Amino acid sequence: MSQYSGREAGRWYSKDGLATFVRVISRDLGDFGVSVGRPTVLGLVTSACACISPCLPLFLKAKFKSDHKSQRQVDPEMDLEELIRGNLKIYNEVKPKNPPPSYTVIATLNDADSKQLLALATGTQASVGAYPDDIEDCHAESLIKRAFKRYILDRLLSEPDGESLRLSLRRLNELRLVLFISQFPCGLVRRYQGDEPVDETTGAEIDKKPGRGQERDGKIVFVQRSKCMNKLKRWISGSGLQGRRFHQELELSCKLARIVIGQCESDPDLEYEKNLADFYEKLALREHNIDLNHIPIREEEFVFDVDSKKPQDVSLVWWHSDTNGQNANRGAKGRYEYIVNGRRIGLTKSQCDPSRHNERHKLKIGDHWLRKDLARLKERFQSG
Numbered sequence: 001m002s003q004y005s006g007r008e009a010g011r012w013y014s015k016d017g018l019a020t021f022v023r024v025i026s027r028d029l030g031d032f033g034v035s036v037g038r039p040t041v042l043g044l045v046t047s048a049c050a051c052i053s054p055c056l057p058l059f060l061k062a063k064f065k066s067d068h069k070s071q072r073q074v075d076p077e078m079d080l081e082e083l084i085r086g087n088l089k090i091y092n093e094v095k096p097k098n099p100p101p102s103y104t105v106i107a108t109l110n111d112a113d114s115k116q117l118l119a120l121a122t123g124t125q126a127s128v129g130a131y132p133d134d135i136e137d138c139h140a141e142s143l144i145k146r147a148f149k150r151y152i153l154d155r156l157l158s159e160p161d162g163e164s165l166r167l168s169l170r171r172l173n174e175l176r177l178v179l180f181i182s183q184f185p186c187g188l189v190r191r192y193q194g195d196e197p198v199d200e201t202t203g204a205e206i207d208k209k210p211g212r213g214q215e216r217d218g219k220i221v222f223v224q225r226s227k228c229m230n231k232l233k234r235w236i237s238g239s240g241l242q243g244r245r246f247h248q249e250l251e252l253s254c255k256l257a258r259i260v261i262g263q264c265e266s267d268p269d270l271e272y273e274k275n276l277a278d279f280y281e282k283l284a285l286r287e288h289n290i291d292l293n294h295i296p297i298r299e300e301e302f303v304f305d306v307d308s309k310k311p312q313d314v315s316l317v318w319w320h321s322d323t324n325g326q327n328a329n330r331g332a333k334g335r336y337e338y339i340v341n342g343r344r345i346g347l348t349k350s351q352c353d354p355s356r357h358n359e360r361h362k363l364k365i366g367d368h369w370l371r372k373d374l375a376r377l378k379e380r381f382q383s384g
């Protein structure tokens with residue numbers, strides 16, 4: 001039997017002691033192969049209370065203690081809903097102003113200990129880049145990784161050489177990260193009509209994501225980029241969220257401690273609990289000591305509604321930064337960029353032309369600046 005129960009996923013943020021107690025009892029009965037609903041357990045608990053009330057405080061104390069021990073990274077004090085609503089306030093300060101009715105996906109990344117928001121991104125589509133610097137994968141999960149790299153670079157580049165630079169790197173290595181996504185990533189839930197692309201000879205599923213690509217498979221268009229589920233899997237089982245290059249150059253490894261899924265699916269019949277269980281299993285979250293939560297955050301702008309809204313065509317990428325760096329907007333104690341069609345908003349065709357190379361036109365979260373600043377940083381570590 002799976003040690004994970006979808007029931008369990010959303011309850012840790014609850015401060016309601018009885019709800020938590022009922023959850024614990026339901027799970028324990030489940031472990032013995034007894035499947036019982038919450039109302040039944042609630043009724044049993046209420047009746048039993050009259051008989052065992054003198055012993056109840058002692059039992060509860062022992063039970064919670066053992067649960068906390070067995071789940072190393074549970075932070076009972078953390079109110080996840082409050083944390084994510086705080087992130088959404090920052091989003092509202094810096095999001096594109098007066099957009100037409102539209103929908104998007106949002107991802108946020110917090111430091112689990114300080115609660116500080118480190119990075120935030122909203123997604124548009126994946127598309128085939130028209131110019132070499134274009135970012136092809138503009139799903140929120142992919143963009144938040146770029147925002148996080150930018151956060152790392154700005155934080156380290158703002159430190160003076162020597163001990164404070166090395167200390168800042170050590171602090172980054174100790175980070176425990178909380179990733180929030182407003183809905184399940186692509187690759188877990190099928191939201192598009194038609195079949196997933198498969199290899200014609202082997203029949204195996206091909207790792208592409210939906211978007212505006214050049215390949216057509218019936219009405220479905222796929223882009224040669226990994227599904228977000230597969231990307232998450234690599235971040236979790238690989239070197240960390242900062243990516244392979246940052247790991248190699250800086251010996252940096254930033255791990256997720258918790259993933260939080262919102263309630264923004266448009267399909268009213270979608271089974272959240274089944275999908276949470278699948279998500280937990282497929283990403284092997286238990287082996288990697290990553291907790292999973294489901295919270296009742298549902299904002300209309302994060303719910304797909306093809307009948308009355310259109311997909312948002314501007315991605316917001318924000319990262320926490322104290323620097324005075326050039327070339328990115330400043331807002332909400334950080335910096336941010338707007339991306340349209342994988343490039344800085346408002347660029348003309350000639351400004352995208354690689355033969356007219358101009359660094360000012362390149363995104364700070366694009367490959368050019370990420371690589372260049374990483375090289376600068378590595379030099380400083382080597383010379384210091």
Ligand SMILES: [Zn+2]
Nearest residue numbers: 139185186228
């Ligand atoms: Zn995706």
